[in-house]
Structures are given as C-alpha cells and as structure tokens.
Amino acid sequence: MDRLLLLTQAISDLDEEKVFQILDELIAENPSDEEVQEIVAACQRGMIIVGELFDSDDYYVADLIFAGELMSKAVEVLKPIICSRKKDTIGTIVLGTVKGDLHDIGKNIFKGMAETEGFEVHDLGIDVEPDVFVAKVKQIEPQIVAMSAVLTIALNSMKNTVDALKKAGLREKVKIIIGGNPVTEDSCKRIGADAFTTIAGEGVDICKKWIVNSIA
Amino acid sequence: MTDVKALAQERQQMFVNVYRGKIPTRIPINSILSLEACIEYAGANQAEVLWDMTKAEPIFEKVNTDFPADTPAGGTRRYPSFYQILGSRPFVMSSEGVMQHPNVQGMEPEDYDDFIAAPYDTMIEKIYPRLYTELDTDPNTKALILAKAMRAHGDEFALLAQIGARMRAKFGFASIPSSATTAPFDFLADFLRSFTGICSDIRRYPDKVIAACEALTPILIKKGKLPVPSKIGVTSIPLHMGPYLRTKDFEKFYWPSLKKQVEVLTEMGINVSLFVEHDFMRFLDHLSELPENTILRFEYGDPKLVSEKLGSKFIISGFYPVMLLHTGTKEQCIDKAKELIDILAPGGRYIFNTDKGAMDMHGNITENLKAVIEFVREYGKYDNPDEPYDLSKDPMPPAEKIVAEIEANLNSKYYQTWEQYRANHPELEGRPQEVIAKKIKKLEDDMFNFIINLGS
Ligand code: B12
16 A cells, blocks of 8 residues: 555655645545554654654754644544444553643653554643542553653652552552653663653553553 | 942943953853742742742842852742733742743634734734733723733832842942843744644744744834943843754744844844854854844853854853753863863953853852852953943944834834824823823833733
8 A cells, every 4th residue: 555655754754734635535445444553553654754853853843743743633533433443442541741840742742642552541631740640540540651751850750650659559550651851761760660762652562562461 | 439339340341342342351250040049049938039029139149249240140030920910821830939831822823814913912912811811801800900910010120120229239240231032933932822833833834934923023123122222231032942943944934033133133232142042053154144242142062163153253152061060070160161261262252151040059059150150250361351342432323213113113003102192192282292202102111011021
C-alpha cells in the first residue's frame, strides 16, 4: 500500500492537508482491523522521523509541537473506528504531568500514541499531586502509571509520587514509566520507576511489552 | 561632593560611555539577583513581600549592601495584587509563592481578522475577558474591577519607583530612564495564541500571523517609549520563541517585526536591550543587521564567535553561567569571569551580567557572587578609557514625534490622542489647554501601559 508510505511522509513533512486527505481516503475504504493497525503504524513511523529530524536540527520545538497536534488530530479521526472494532482495550494507563510542572505537550503526544495502540488512557492533566495519582490508581487499577515532567525540579515530584504509591501499597501492582526531556537512567533509578524514555513512541512500545509479558 | 554622589556620577558616566560605544572607566556590573532570590536571601516570606512591597525596601538595602553591583537589585512587574483582582489565568502564584506562567490562550484563530484590524480593541473586548476571569462579567462590574486593578498596578509601580529613588540616593546608582516591551511575535504567542497555538498557526494561517505581528509592532514600539523625554535610556525586550523556530520560519515570522521595532526604538534615542534567551547562534547574521549599540544579553552560545561577529558593533552582555555561581568553587567562578572578560571586554562594548537572573540562593552563590563582583570591579578597570562622552552635544531624539504618529493611527475606539479628545470636548474651549492636555494624555497612557502589560 503505497499510500501508507505517503502518509508517513506527509506526517514527517508536517503537511496537514495531505495527512488528512490520505486519512480520509483510507477511512472511506472501510479498512479491516489489520489495515487500521497499519495506518496507525504509518502515522507513528512519521512521528519517529519527526523525532529524528528534531535530533538532526532540521526541526525545532515548534515543529515538534505541531507534529504532536497532527498526531492528536489523527487519533481523533481514527478513534471511532478503533473503538467500534476493538473488543477490549489492550491495557489501562494512568497518566499525568507531575506536581509543580505545567508542561503537557510531550505528555499529550505520548497519550495520543498510546491511544492509537489501543490503550485506555486516564489523563489527570498537569500539576498532579501524588495523592491524586494514588486515588486514581486505587479507583481504576491500571496496569501502568505514566508520568511526565520537563522541569528538572519536577523530578522530585516523580519520586514523591512513586513513594506515595509505595506507601499506599500500590507500587507492586503497577508498572511505572517516566518521560520528558530531563529524565535519565540515573534519575529513573533514584525515582524508583521501571522505565524511562525521552521518545514517546519508545514509551508506548515499552508499555506494550509489559502488557504482553503480563499476559504470557 | 559626598562619596555616594561621586559614585553615582562615575556610574552614570560609565553607562553613558558604554551606551554610546565608548570605553568606560571600568566594566559596569549588572545586578543578577531576581526579586525572589533577594527575598530568600533576606529570609523573608515570598508571598508576603510580593503582596506588600514596602517590605522589599529593607531587603533591597541588604542586598545592595552585600552585593554591590552597579545597578540596583530586585524589581518585578508581576505583582499578585492586580493579577488576583483580575482573576488572572496567565500568571498565578504557586503554592511556594512564586509567580508562574501556565499555557494559556486568550485568542482564537477566528479572532485574527478583528485583531489585525484593531489589536488594542480586540484585546480589550474579546481577549482579556478570557485571560482575566473577573472581566468576564457585566459592564459595570467589569469597569469597577478594572479600576481596582489599575489602581493596584499604579500603586505598585509608584512604590517601586519611590524605593528605587531612595536606593539611588543611598547607594549612588546611575539614573537612566528605562522601559520594557515585548517582541511582536512573542506577544502574539505568549498569552494570546499560546505557545502551542502559535506553532499550528504559522502553518495554518501564515499570512495572518505575519499581519498580526505587523499590526502589533507600532503598539509595542509605543509601549517601549521612555517614561520621560531623554537623550539616553534603555528599553528591554526579552526574546522567547525565536530559537524554537526553524531558521526559515524565524526569518518569515519572528524577525521582520522585531527588527522594525528595534530600529524605530533606536531612532527614538533608545538603546534597546535584547535578552537573547536560549541559543541564538543560528541567528548571528540576523542580529548583525540591528542598529549599532543595541545591547545583546546572551544566554547560551559561543562568546568568542559573538565577539568576532558582533563585538565591534553591539554591546555584549550575559553568557556567565549563573549555575556556576550556585555550584562552583570561588576559583572556578573567578576564572570564568576572567575568561569572559578577556574575550568580551576589549573595546569597551561590554556589560557584566549572568546568562539569566538567579532565581534562588541555593548552593555557594552568596560567597561566589561577592567574590565575582569584587573581582570584576578590579579586573574590569580599563587602562585606555575614552573621554567621558558628553551628552549635551547630542540633539534631542524625535521620540515624541514618532510616538505621536503611532498614536494617531492606532485605530482604536478606546485610545484617544489629545487632539481626538479635544475635538470631542468643546467644553474645554478657553480652558488652560496645555495643563489639561498633559493630564489627559498621561491618564490615557497609564491606561495603555496597564492594558499592554496585561497582555505579556
Ligand atoms: C513549550 C514550553 C513552555 C510552554 C508550555 C506549554 C505546554 N502546554 O506545555 C509555556 C510557555 C507555558 C512554558 C512555561 C514555563 N516554562 Co517552559 N518551556 C517550553 C519549551 C520551549 C518546550 C517544552 C516542550 O514542550 N518540548 C517539546 C516536547 C514534545 O518535548 P518533551 O516534553 O521532552 O516530550 C517528549 C519526550 O520527552 C516524551 N515524553 C514527554 N512526556 C512523556 C511522558 C511519558 C510517560 C513518556 C513515555 C514519554 C514522554 O515524548 C515527547 C515526544 O517524544 C522548553 C524549552 C525546551 N527547549 O525544551 C521550556 C522549558 C521546559 N520551560 C522552562 C521554564 C522554567 C518554564 C516556566 C517555569 C517559566 C516561568 N517562569 O513561568 C513556566 C512553567 C511553569 C511550570 N511550573 O511548569 C525551562 C525549564 C528549566 C528547567 N531546567 O527546569 C525550559 C527548559 C526553558 C529554559 N531553557 O529555561 N514553557
């Protein structure tokens, strides 16, 4: 399917008109489950190229943000089909930008990509208190808790959130992933999370692996 | 002459020389402590001081005594009082008492056409009620809320000015009028379309973004006017979004209106001081197009390259990593100051400053900053200073005329020039026009500055 290549290309070119022209065409043809998966994968490959162009200084933050906007619009368009087809979601994620941090662009990109992969994402928003994470985890018992932060001082809030989950006896019941520009292997260890990434797509892959492994 | 007066005169001449591109007696040292850092240093409560700036005076005294830079410490334009009264969304006080800026969007894409036609009025009618929740109400309540907020705004700034005058008298600071404004694209991005919104707009409605920046430019030039007519003065403009754009988007959207703004302000006799935030190394050729003696305070980048490319035309500042003051040893801090001075000071177009203000006092900054100030004061003496630049020979710049033309073309039903006002008020015939004009103009301008301050 040549058009999937074109879709990937259009996303990586940030060509909004082209992206939705192709998506509309593809959706009009009433794609099978498998084909929908391929469409989603094509979008995500586009996002990965955007990330690479960012790393090579061809794109800058403004382009990354617009790519996130494209991705979430694409998710909106695809959601009705994905939802009507899927018998079950593949897993549940509680997501939020941690206390003290008001940035949510990266978090929203991750959310969009996770949803297209079939995750049910409960987004708590920004500046989320540890207690709010704890309460939500108690309420819906997700497999995964995902936290975002871009302020270096907010890394402490990530640790506080993990500690709060521990205190509430919930730590062993969930996998925890952290993302955002300042997270590193070191901070991940200190915070006590299970995984970290600065690439949204990689984060989604990690979550998928966790789900597959927990079923196996 | 008292020591303080002599010091004030020395400093005044230092800055005059530097601003005119002449070698001063020594490198001027900017104060680098933010108001938050000053409050922390004095062990006071952040929220209490911000809510009651009379409490800031002893704090400034302490900081100016302990960290004797050539400019006074502290100062802010973000007071919780008027933001609170207005129900501000763009600026909120955090639980720690720090003023913070969340992502907000006061303007919808549909508003572009109105905005381009009449930016000032569209802000007042449509945008501010979205940014300031207490203005989203009936006209009477709104009028009263605005009156309270503007009163608070005026009081805060008047108080700060009084404290400033006392600090000048006590510590011998220079007296140079200053103002502040915003780059047109940043003004559109920051509170109106939001950081995220503008990133889509430049792709979806590129022409409207350009037109909106053009419509804003005269307004933001007027905002940068000095508070009093003067032959010398500085208008600060912080730069936000440029480095987040691709070079070709920067050239298309960000640069033209900013360049125009700096050029006109310079024509008005002002040294524009750009806080070149983040990394501008991609844009050195653009910066080089700006008028001579524009002050460029850099955050990151290569000082050597900047010195080579820009050092003989512009006044360079910044680059000194404030983090080093927090985390480094005294020796490291002094070495860094020496390194930067050796690169940037020759030729005289240099002001010592950090890459950004210190937001708090963590680590070793207290000792390190004292040591660095002492070092720069000695090491920064020039052995080949130019003659004191004589301002009295300079003609008075045509600032009033330029701004009057902008005002006449504001296309606003809320902003009236004196001539427009006069035409609508025949009852003033035969009254002392000159005195009345001054007062009416001042009130209109106070309102204008208040309104524009709320937008950035
Ligand atoms: C956009 C922006 C803003 C916008 C935010 C808009 C919004 N809705 O988020 C606005 C203008 C509102 C803003 C405000 C402020 N900002 Co800001 N901001 C930025 C900026 C320019 C870009 C951040 C961004 O969105 N990047 C793009 C995204 C896509 O990247 P990302 O978050 O890393 O996400 C990617 C990955 O990390 C990953 N990911 C992210 N989250 C998650 C989560 C999971 C689970 C996973 C798996 C993956 C993942 O996926 C994404 C895509 O691959 C940065 C500078 C920069 N160059 O980074 C400063 C920056 C982050 N801001 C900064 C500051 C200081 C502030 C303010 C505090 C300023 C102030 N005085 O008010 C306020 C914030 C107040 C607060 N408490 O948060 C500093 C932080 C300094 C520090 N070391 O902590 C920076 C670095 C700027 C600077 N150089 O000083 N900011």
